[in-house]
Amino acid sequence: MAPPPDIAPIERIQENMLARSERRLLTWLCARLPAWATPDLLTYFGLFGAVLVFGGYVGTNRSSEWLWLSIVGYAIHWFGDSLDGSLARFRKIERPRYGYFLDHSCDGAATTLVVVGIGLTPYIELEAALIALAGYLLLSIHAFLSVRVLGELRLSYLNLGPTELRLILIALTLAMYFVGPTRVVIGQLTPFDLFVGGSGLLMIVMFVVLTAQKARMLSRMEPPRQ
Numbered sequence: 001m002a003p004p005p006d007i008a009p010i011e012r013i014q015e016n017m018l019a020r021s022e023r024r025l026l027t028w029l030c031a032r033l034p035a036w037a038t039p040d041l042l043t044y045f046g047l048f049g050a051v052l053v054f055g056g057y058v059g060t061n062r063s064s065e066w067l068w069l070s071i072v073g074y075a076i077h078w079f080g081d082s083l084d085g086s087l088a089r090f091r092k093i094e095r096p097r098y099g100y101f102l103d104h105s106c107d108g109a110a111t112t113l114v115v116v117g118i119g120l121t122p123y124i125e126l127e128a129a130l131i132a133l134a135g136y137l138l139l140s141i142h143a144f145l146s147v148r149v150l151g152e153l154r155l156s157y158l159n160l161g162p163t164e165l166r167l168i169l170i171a172l173t174l175a176m177y178f179v180g181p182t183r184v185v186i187g188q189l190t191p192f193d194l195f196v197g198g199s200g201l202l203m204i205v206m207f208v209v210l211t212a213q214k215a216r217m218l219s220r221m222e223p224p225r226q
Helices: 019-030 039-059 064-091 096-119 126-150 162-179 191-221
Strands: 011-013 152-154
Touching: 019 064, 039 064, 039 096, 064 096, 064 162, 096 126, 096 162, 126 152, 126 191, 162 191
Parallel strands: 011 152
Antiparallel strands: none
16 A cells, blocks of 8 residues: 655644643643653543533533533643644654544544533533534534645634633533523523524634635635636
């Protein structure tokens, strides 16, 4: 079997608010991780964190104290998901195809666990959570398509990246704990439903707008053939 051709390096576009501070912290951590801590191990550790988030949310049907497990899960997920690629680049042991495939496959699974878990709590309707999941996955598809057609991977939108989103979800989780189930304000929707579902709708609108913009740009780069 012939070896696959070399792939061009991917330009990572990361303009989130915490990017610089987080990069310094990740570099500090990478220099101190033991040799047995490999990028693959960190990827799976991050996925394990998402499983804890899911378990904590499901457990809220018995007690709100389970929300603390979800918060611990978010911290574990940040640690594994943020450090896996950083460690590979720090040690100069990147495997571009394998790492890209494994990392983003686990990201998709982790996002599904987290958002579906939110919809399985007594605080937020599953339908609202699924709108958020659809919006996030559509933006992910847009990012992956941009890698193929432009060679760039956008990791943030509206100055928000994965770390900021985790902080928002942690804040939402704390609100669930301290506020508890909220009253219906519109139809059958609570403020929690409106926040999660509205965020999903915003992401869907962003996907539509960004897709139209990229399509126009690519059309100018590749005009119709006569």
